[in-house]
Amino acid sequence: MAGVEVSNKQVILKNHVVGFPKESDMEVKTSMITLKVPEDCEGFLLKNLYLSCDPYMRSRMTKHERPTYVESFIPGSPISGYGVGRVVDSRHPNFKTGDLVWGMTGWEEYSLITSALSFFKIEHTDVTLSYYTGILGMPGLTAYAGFFEVASPKKGERVYISAASGAVGQLVGQLAKLSGCYVVGSAGSKEKVDLLKSKFGFDDAFNYKEEEDLDAALRKYFPEGIDIYFENVGGKMLDAVLMNMRLHGRIPVCGMISQYNLLQPEGVHNLFNLITKRLRMEGFLVFDYYHLYPKYLEMIIPHIKEGKVSYVEDVAEGLETAPSALIGLFTGRNVGKQVVVVARE
Template identity: 75%
Template sequence: MANGEEVSNKQVLFKDYIVGFPKASDMVLSTGTMRLKAAEGSEAIVVKNLYLSCDPYMRLRMTKPDRPSYFLPFTPGSVITGRGVAKVVDSNHPNFKEGDLVVGFTGWEEYSLITMTDMLRKIEHTDVPLSYYTGILGMPGLTAYAGFYEVCSPKKGETVFISAASGAVGQLVGQFAKLMGCYVVGSAGSKEKVDLLKNKFGFDEAFNYKEEDDLDAALRRYFPEGIDIYFENVGGKMLDAVLLNMKVNGRISVCGLISQYNLEKPEAVQNLFCLISKQIRMEGFMVSKYNHLYPKFVDFIIPLIKEGKISYVEDTVEGLDKAPGALIGLFSGRNVGKQVVVVGRE
């Protein structure tokens, strides 16, 4: 393929900055062309995209920032970018050759020219599903690993609560906690997801937060003696209720605040005084801080996958035309497990 031929290239373009909940119409399907040859003299590579990852943080890139942000916003009229799995078609880079499988930042399109190759990692283990590199073996997996083991400092026998627990990160945190001998409860937004947490992922308990009129009472029901560790994915009213139910010297790992991403004015958290009165450590983190742990993480997780000690659920859609709807679905809880878009196969 690396003969420089020009091919048709389906793409998903970002229309313009938005306020409030995103819509599929905020993204535009287009067809361009792509030359399957990296420019001479560059260290760029050309890839064929196979699997794309839909992640909640991408919503933050759809808003025009009014101050510096750690997420670069999308550029209106340009191809949406995100994490994905791809196969190298042509390379001028010494670390990548034609046929290599890579994971990292790529475009929401059939083929991409990648110049920022420092954001790519070559895939070494190909005896597991390639799509796993968008989730359990990708950013969500490392997020769960670092956020739980490094930030939460867990101990055997502790009580652990996880919000958005059936998502790409939460389902792993719960299983890590069970492997440590912790008591684990998760919240999710449907009966199907609650059943998944208890029957597939081995959570001790789980509840549908949409069916609870009083989140404080729900947490007291499942944690009569309080919560040692809270893995935060949601924010807002859930965080407020959790603060009331934390134990003294509890730890809160703040991974995401998905309930707040589409609000023009974020909800106020009322119970922050609990941080003082209960001597709680609450720490936000960026997974990029822990990229150096990725080899250690892979050595840890691959045997667990192969031995069937860790389960992982993906929600897969086929085709770039389904990508906008798949991304939007994250914010209404439509997906069950890690949301993946299949663009092509090897």
């Protein structure tokens, strides 16, 4: 198949986005691609199988005035994100034709990868392949690093997770339970709350949309306070949590999805609690923990195979569904990890 010219469906960003993104900010186009790596390129050509929809991608849809941790998408070009694919041609010494890999790829049927720094070869193929967009990929390592490396949990501690049914939150809760912690999560629908308690084994969960007073809700579920808050939401939720943290509590900051589409982010008013309660609030990026990936796999794969850890995916079929799937993240439409199937093998 290498060397053949084929059509290549792509998801293109039309223009940089201000405010809440819309499906119409993206369009699906078709170009042509030759399935052969150019002679002057030490890369590989990837047939994309699964694409990952992740909240951080919203930031890449905006043109930034200052340097940030990840580059903005280029209008008129395919957007990119984490995905799983099969190598169809290669000039890279570490990846050969036929290899399954995951890493940062284009939202298109085929991608020419010129930098393999963010790619991992998939060695364990006896688990669900799409899991490498989630529990066995970037979100899984994010949950592991944020909880164990940043939060440093102790048995018996009280853990609260916002956006708890999402790609990262659902795993953090289960890791916390396996560590002997008391775990409560919040989500935005009854279906998600039920999932947290019945599927993921959280001790309790609540629908934040039904709570008029978040401070009161947290006092109800954590009468003795919170030791670890895994932060995915920001804004009013963070403000309420700060009032309910225990002495020497830790807040690993993974994301703040409630703020991503606001032209003016909300202020946080209860930061003085950081001082009086001697709290540690620390942001982190998964890139800094890639070196722990083999250790993480060694821990998590047996848990998956033994049924000690569950993972729920929300699957959209076909590349043309990708814009809708991505926008759905910001209205809470997805239940579990949002995955787009480009091709099934």
